[in-house]
Amino acid sequence: MCWQFPLLGIVVDFGHYFVHRAMHSKFWYEHIHYVHHSLNDGGPLTAYYSHPLDFLLGITAPVVLGWWTIHGDLKAFLVYVFLAQVGALYIHSGQSWLGNKWHYQHHAKLKRVYGLFGISDFCLK
Numbered sequence: 001m002c003w004q005f006p007l008l009g010i011v012v013d014f015g016h017y018f019v020h021r022a023m024h025s026k027f028w029y030e031h032i033h034y035v036h037h038s039l040n041d042g043g044p045l046t047a048y049y050s051h052p053l054d055f056l057l058g059i060t061a062p063v064v065l066g067w068w069t070i071h072g073d074l075k076a077f078l079v080y081v082f083l084a085q086v087g088a089l090y091i092h093s094g095q096s097w098l099g100n101k102w103h104y105q106h107h108a109k110l111k112r113v114y115g116l117f118g119i120s121d122f123c124l125k
């Protein structure tokens with residue numbers, strides 16, 4: 001079960017990266033993603049302040065598809081979802097994550113950082 005966490009994290013990070021990057025295109029941003037960015041410094045609960053389609057495509061789909069892709073264990077999935085919720089609250093709080101505040105800066109300055117954990121942003125720069 002433990003090996004599934006880092007693998008699921010990588011799959012989810014890349015899935016979120018591509019959806020989030022697409023959400024910053026003119027059409028998707030103006031119709032969907034602007035809701036999440038309307039609270040530039042909203043604190044931890046900003047994690048859940050988004051258009052339902054944004055949440056479905058950017059958060060739920062990468063996690064479910066990632067779990068399905070790796071044929072993950074249900075317990076690992078549930079633990080991952082819990083940890084992902086804690087992580088989402090944390091990265092929206094302005095606290096440093098692995099020495100960086102990239103998602104917080106993404107909100108504050110619309111900085112071009114789209115992934116959740118920095119893996120995809122590092123690889124796809």
Ligand SMILES: [Zn+2]
Pocket residue numbers: 020024033037106
């Ligand atoms: Zn964004």
Ligand SMILES: [Zn+2]
Pocket residue numbers: 036046047092103107
């Ligand atoms: Zn955010």
